[in-house]
Amino acid sequence: xxxxxxxxxxxxxxxxxxxxxxxxxxxxxxxxxxxxxxxxxxxxxxxxxxxxxxxxxxxxxxxxxxxxxxxxxxxxxxxxxxxxxxxxxxxxxxxxxxxxxxxxxxxxxxxxxxxxxxxxxxxxxxxxxxxxxxxxxxxxxxxxxxxxxxxxxxxxxxxxxxxxxxxxxxxxxxxxxxxxxxxxxxxxxxxxxxxxxxxxxxxxxxxxxxxxxxxxxxxxxxxxxxxxxxxxxxxxxxxxxxxxxxxxxxxxxxxxxxxxxxxxxxxxxxxxxxxxxxxxxxxxxxxxxxxxxxxxxxxxxxxxxxxxxxxxxxxx
Numbered sequence: 177x178x179x180x181x182x183x184x185x186x187x188x189x190x191x192x193x194x195x196x197x198x199x200x201x202x203x204x205x206x207x208x209x210x211x212x213x214x215x216x217x218x219x220x221x222x223x224x225x226x227x228x229x230x231x232x233x234x235x236x237x238x239x240x241x242x243x244x245x246x247x248x249x250x251x252x253x254x255x256x257x258x259x260x261x262x263x264x265x266x267x268x269x270x271x272x273x274x275x276x277x278x279x280x281x282x283x284x285x286x287x288x289x290x291x292x293x294x295x296x297x298x299x300x301x302x303x304x305x306x307x308x309x310x311x312x313x314x315x316x317x318x319x320x321x322x323x324x325x326x327x328x329x330x331x332x333x334x335x336x337x338x339x340x341x342x343x344x345x346x347x348x349x350x351x352x353x354x355x356x357x358x359x360x361x362x363x364x365x366x367x368x369x370x371x372x373x374x375x376x377x378x379x380x381x382x383x384x385x386x387x388x389x390x391x392x393x394x395x396x397x398x399x400x401x402x403x404x405x406x407x408x409x410x411x412x413x414x415x416x417x418x419x420x421x422x423x424x425x426x427x428x429x430x431x432x433x434x435x436x437x438x439x440x441x442x443x444x445x446x447x448x449x450x451x452x453x454x455x456x457x458x459x460x461x462x463x464x465x466x467x468x469x470x471x472x473x474x475x476x477x478x479x480x481x482x483x484x485x486x487x488x489x490x491x492x
Contacts, residue, residue: 180325180431186207190456194372196433197230198432199230200230201232201235201258202259203220203234203236203259203260204237204259205237205245206239206242206244206260206265206266207263207356207357211328211358212375212419212458213263213357215491216454217261218234218260218423219450220291224440227440229387230438240274241332242276242332243265243266243278245260246270247278249282249424250279250285250491253276253426254425258426260423260424261291261423262281262422263421264419264480265331266424267424267473269333269410270331272491273330274490274491275489275491281424282473284427285425285426286420286424287423287426287472288424288437288466289422289437289466289475290421290436291320291420291422291445292445292454293459293460294375294392295393295394295395295419296375296379296395297373297374297375297376297390298372298373298381298392299361299371299372299379300364300391301373302367302371302388303363303367307392309391309413310412313347316347317345317347317408321349321350324349324368325338325352325373326360326371328355328357328360328433329353329375330492331484332353333353334415335353335371336488337373337394338373339488340355341373341408341413343486344413349370349371361374361379361388373394375419375459378458390487393406394406394408395418396409423441435466438464438465442463
């Protein structure tokens with residue numbers, strides 16, 4: 177009887193693997209359209225569509241520092257057809273900054289694979305009389321408490337990145353959260369907010385058009401995508417911040433579906449047209465096993481928790 181049960185389970189598992197996906201796959205982006213996460217998600221979704229031979233549709237479900245979209249996926253039917261485009265907010269920051277988080281990223285979600293890694297940068301309003309991060313720091317100190325900085329939400333990586341800049345420089349700026357990177361950088365361009373820690377992929381086109389000033393990359397070394405922009409460290413601010421994106425599914429999703437998605441993601445990122453578009457978007461495509469991706473998320477969960485504590489951010 178046990179042997180028969182095992183055979184039936186294996187047969188069912190094989191049938192699932194062969195039939196998956198049997199309808200469109202929905203990738204949930206927990207941020208507003210137009211930002212770094214949304215841009216990259218749509219590039220990857222196009223590649224996944226080719227690899228899975230099934231439509232991959234991007235849905236934006238922003239709010240509550242990405243926890244609305246993350247919870248939606250965590251509670252979705254675990255059949256591999258609802259996928260989260262996860263970030264440091266969904267997996268590494270929210271658990272440390274929200275007392276009543278409606279999902280547990282390490283228990284309710286299964287990491288499928290790493291999409292990419294990307295650098296952050298500091299931009300400033302074109303109305304400010306500064307052209308470098310060092311000049312910005314001097315200006316902020318001369319106008320103590322009078323300048324603002326934007327983020328795409330309370331407890332976001334953009335807020336924590338700038339909080340680290342403040343700590344390292346001894347400056348005092350007021351935090352102004354927005355619902356996404358696009359409205360935040362628009363406010364900086366308009367001069368309503370003076371500065372913003374934002375992915376380089378979002379900053380570059382805005383700076384190229386003269387809408388913001390790109391003061392520094394918050395990387396360990398200069399970025400190939402912006403070789404003329406000095407690092408924060410070069411300008412006397414010893415802060416390094418990098419970001420990443422992952423794919424995740426409800427925890428009970430069959431391993432066959434997780435493995436299939438992982439293979440499709442790695443293959444999509446290896447496609448020349450996808451890789452080229454991702455590099456142009458300012459992110460470095462990644463390739464990973466499921467276990468490597470899950471280990472990375474656990475390590476980042478711990479690392480960002482420590483960063484949040486050092487930044488003085490308390491759970492709310």
